[in-house]
Every structure is written in structure tokens, then in C-alpha cells.
Amino acid sequence: MAIKVKFFASLREQLPAADSQVDADGVATIEDVWQRATANALIPAHVLCSVNLEHRELHAPVSDGDEVAFFPPVTGG
């Protein structure tokens, strides 16, 4: 029972100890995933997140087997 977690760009560098997988038990939302993966690190003001490659808000629900990602504002092009 696990949720895969990814961090990108500056977030990955700021949270080098963050887990790449968390136990899904007791985890209901993306925010819960953040707290568990980062040992309750402060959530950056402009953090963006996704579930299974779709943009979602922090309060969005998650399920066992999901892939959750956290990243800063995008700067491509």
C-alpha cells in the first residue's frame, strides 16, 4: 500500500531527504502526502502538484498506487 512521490527542480534540491514513496494508510489528500514525504516541512507558497500526471490542488484526494508530484512554477519555452 504505497503512493509514489516525486519532487522536481528547486523543490527536489531543497528537500534532499524527502521520501520517494509513502505509506498510503491514513493519507487522504495531496497535502497529507507532502506532510508524510517531507516530515512536515513547510509547504512553499507557490508549490504546484499533480496526481497521475494531472494538475491538482493540495486538498485533492489521493489513493493507493497514485503518483503524486510537487514542483515550482513552470519556466519552459
Next chain:
Amino acid sequence: MGVQLHSEPFDPGVELARFEATLPVGSVGATASFTGTMRNHNEGDQVCAMTLEHYPGMTEKQLEEVVQDARQQWDIIDALIVHRVGDILPGQPIVLTAVCSAHRAAAFDACRFLMEALKSRATFWKKETLLNGETRWVEKNTPGH
């Protein structure tokens, strides 16, 4: 034609010619394209290199959605997005967007849309290396309008 991510430098002219060669002969009345190139300066500093990170799987999906959105809004024949990832040097192309249509208005407008939409939606992140060796993440894009 769709979406391509390149981890090595690409030639926009070659990619554009390949794109146009796939289209039905005689159907295209207008082709608009945009190439974005890496500058050697940003925020008042000299920049000597850049790394473009992306989210494999999500980035391609988002670019495909941008192309589909353009298809729904304009009467276009085909569209192309080519984007670099990995290590880039000043002068190298970062992105190519192109649209073919029967008439120029749709080609111009949809090409602009592809570029602005990908900049605001697609999961890419730029990290610059300055002349003094420092590195920094680019925090926001410059406005396009």
C-alpha cells in the same frame, strides 16, 4: 505531427521541413512558426549554460493537450511542438512551434497560442549557470504580450 522532446540540439529548419513534408500537397495555404533560442543574458547577468528539466510523461501529455486545444479553437491542418530538454548553450534553439492551415489567420493565431500555452502549462524548469559558475533556477517566465 504532434510533439517531440529532444535531448540533443535540433535544427528548426530541418524540423520544419520534415513537418511540412508530411502534409497533403496543395492543402496548405499558410505556415507560421516560432523558434525560441537561449539568450546569453537574463535578469542583468551573463548566462553561459542552462539545463532544462521536465517531468517525463506529464510534459509530453501536456504538450499533446496544448496541440489538441489549438485544433479545437482554430481550423488548422496540423501543428508541431519541438522542445529541448537537458543541457543547452546560448544560441541553441529551445523550442519550435509551427502550425499549417489553409489561411494565415489561423496559422498565426494558433502558433502564438501553442507558444504561450506551453510556457504557462507544460512542466519544464530552467536552471541557469552564470558566468561566475553560480547556478540558479529561473523563477518565472517573461510575459509574452
